[in-house]
Amino acid sequence: MRVVLADLKGQNGVVSKDTIAGGYGSRFRGISWTTRVVERMRKLYRNLPSIQLGYLAAIFAQAGHEVYVTDNKWIPGDLALVLTSIVDFRHEIQWAEEARRRYGMQVGFFGTFATHVPEVLAGHGDFIIKGEPEHAALRLARGEILKGPIVSSTIQDLDSLPFPRWDLVYRRRFGHEVIHSLFSMRSVFPLLSSRSCPEFCTYCPHRITAVYRARSPQNVLEEIEQICRQYGRVFLVFRDPLFTEERDRSMAIAEGIIRKNLPVRFECETRLDSLDKELVDLLYRAGLRALTFGVESVDPNTLKRVGRRPIPPEHQKDIISYCSKKGIMTVGFYVIGFLTDTIESIQATIDYSIDLNSTMALFKILTPYPGTPLRKRMESLITETDLEKFDGYTPTFKHPNLTHEQLLFMLTTAYSRFYIRPSWGWNYLGLPNCFARWVQRWDAYAQRRQREIEMAYFTSQEPKASS
Numbered sequence: 001m002r003v004v005l006a007d008l009k010g011q012n013g014v015v016s017k018d019t020i021a022g023g024y025g026s027r028f029r030g031i032s033w034t035t036r037v038v039e040r041m042r043k044l045y046r047n048l049p050s051i052q053l054g055y056l057a058a059i060f061a062q063a064g065h066e067v068y069v070t071d072n073k074w075i076p077g078d079l080a081l082v083l084t085s086i087v088d089f090r091h092e093i094q095w096a097e098e099a100r101r102r103y104g105m106q107v108g109f110f111g112t113f114a115t116h117v118p119e120v121l122a123g124h125g126d127f128i129i130k131g132e133p134e135h136a137a138l139r140l141a142r143g144e145i146l147k148g149p150i151v152s153s154t155i156q157d158l159d160s161l162p163f164p165r166w167d168l169v170y171r172r173r174f175g176h177e178v179i180h181s182l183f184s185m186r187s188v189f190p191l192l193s194s195r196s197c198p199e200f201c202t203y204c205p206h207r208i209t210a211v212y213r214a215r216s217p218q219n220v221l222e223e224i225e226q227i228c229r230q231y232g233r234v235f236l237v238f239r240d241p242l243f244t245e246e247r248d249r250s251m252a253i254a255e256g257i258i259r260k261n262l263p264v265r266f267e268c269e270t271r272l273d274s275l276d277k278e279l280v281d282l283l284y285r286a287g288l289r290a291l292t293f294g295v296e297s298v299d300p301n302t303l304k305r306v307g308r309r310p311i312p313p314e315h316q317k318d319i320i321s322y323c324s325k326k327g328i329m330t331v332g333f334y335v336i337g338f339l340t341d342t343i344e345s346i347q348a349t350i351d352y353s354i355d356l357n358s359t360m361a362l363f364k365i366l367t368p369y370p371g372t373p374l375r376k377r378m379e380s381l382i383t384e385t386d387l388e389k390f391d392g393y394t395p396t397f398k399h400p401n402l403t404h405e406q407l408l409f410m411l412t413t414a415y416s417r418f419y420i421r422p423s424w425g426w427n428y429l430g431l432p433n434c435f436a437r438w439v440q441r442w443d444a445y446a447q448r449r450q451r452e453i454e455m456a457y458f459t460s461q462e463p464k465a466s467s
């Protein structure tokens with residue numbers, strides 16, 4: 001059988017799919033000059049193949065089928081599987097319908113969007129896979145014909161899966177995920193050493209499709225060895241939402257990389273409270289060069305209301321500054337527009353992001369994704385009817401304290417305040433700190449200018465006194 005796997009290039013703005021926003025994907029569109037600069041940087045850095053396609057390619061190839069991967073073109077075949085996203089599903093539907101019309105192929109949809117919003121895709125393909133797609137792929141590879149919505153059971157033993165087949169996945173200029181890989185000219189590969197997350201953040205789509213499971217360190221190391229054998233020096237991006245959830249397991253992976261002298265550098269995402277200096281040291285020796293983590297809000301009460309365990313600020317600062325000293329890039333994620341947020345609380349979160357001084361910061365607007373517990377609570381507040389607008393950067397609900405325009409203004413302000421600081425560019429480029437006093441003065445000037453812009457905006461919003 002000829003199998004076509006479609007991970008379509010998103011349209012309009014920087015579209016990321018696969019495991020971004022728990023698989024719903026995001027679309028980043030510059031709404032001010034600072035956000036446009038960040039958009040360009042993200043285009044440069046974010047250019048990775050889909051880990052899900054890597055697994056599906058391996059399953060079909062192992063069963064003796066021919067596998068083709070496309071990001072745009074229609075390729076003739078017997079079966080096509082289309083990775084879906086909330087931000088670009090119309091384009092994905094259009095592609096699926098054309099594939100059926102041109103070649104009479106069986107077409108199925110998979111991914112988080114297909115799992116939690118299958119009704120939108122119904123009638124546009126032959127079947128819709130609900131759940132992680134590997135079990136359904138195993139059935140298809142055995143020759144089963146699937147029809148309508150089908151539940152793909154969760155694979156409990158992740159070690160039983162074959163390793164992703166990157167040689168079969170279209171090499172879409174295998175990305176430059178972070179600056180380290182750009183300078184060291186390493187090919188970049190995604191890797192999943194665990195799936196889902198055992199935490200309870202009610203806004204998070206990472207945990208809604210299946211329960212947390214982890215691969216054994218031996219199995220992960222075998223995959224890394226295989227990638228190194230095929231591609232030499234590589235940069236790995238662990239796509240696990242919580243790479244260091246099990247300390248012993250992440251230590252065993254790091255120790256294995258060191259012991260086997262594998263030529264890798266890597267990035268991982270985790271919670272900062274699952275890191276300590278000893279673990280950071282070990283991960284660094286194994287090749288850790290970039291760390292991403294959620295901070296979300298400075299206010300512990302806001303976090304508790306959305307089921308997120310707050311992390312003491314001193315610990316966050318300590319780990320971030322320790323990583324910076326070691327040369328590990330740090331990227332913090334923040335959410336603007338929690339239901340308890342006010343202008344002042346958002347300003348405090350932006351101030352906190354600057355105080356934490358991570359290498360980069362990404363701010364998003366609270367998005368009630370389908371299938372999350374938060375979505376159920378917010379149902380009556382949702383104003384947006386176009387699902388593609390649930391992109392992480394568009395206001396989609398009536399906020400108790402802020403208008404849509406104010407939310408967008410605060411999003412722009414967050415990017416401006418964080419990135420316009422001369423000290424940010426100075427540190428990012430690693431320039432000498434003998435000019436620290438001058439840079440601090442420029443910082444103070446830039447912050448003053450930004451505050452004037454904010455004041456002018458909020459003054460213009462105040463109701464005019466009647467004459």
Ligand code: SF4
Pocket residue numbers: 197198199200201204205206207241242271294308
């Ligand atoms: S820690 Fe919370 S936000 Fe992060 S992946 Fe887990 S559930 Fe999601």
